[in-house]
Amino acid sequence: MTKQSVQAVYPCGECYCGCGAALDDPRAFFLTGHDKRAEAEVIREKYGSVVAFVVAHGYGPKSRRGPKPKLALPPAHARMRGGK
Numbered sequence: 001m002t003k004q005s006v007q008a009v010y011p012c013g014e015c016y017c018g019c020g021a022a023l024d025d026p027r028a029f030f031l032t033g034h035d036k037r038a039e040a041e042v043i044r045e046k047y048g049s050v051v052a053f054v055v056a057h058g059y060g061p062k063s064r065r066g067p068k069p070k071l072a073l074p075p076a077h078a079r080m081r082g083g084k
């Protein structure tokens, strides 16, 4: 699936979730946490659940497209600074 083209959006001093709250930070799009609230609402309205959402986009247990494994930490001796 390819990325959809979207219209350009710019901060406007009001929360983009639709709650109507004014934002103090002129660079902000959302009040804290309201981005996730809006995201969850869109997923629920369009797909019904997060599971249906990820499956619709090619993810799932058999897809092998899930989150990438975390990188392994370097060996302990390589993480020590100035150790003897």
Ligand SMILES: [Zn+2]
Pocket (backbone or CB within 6 Å): 015, 016, 017, 018, 019, 020, 021, 030, 031, 034
């Ligand atoms: Zn909001």
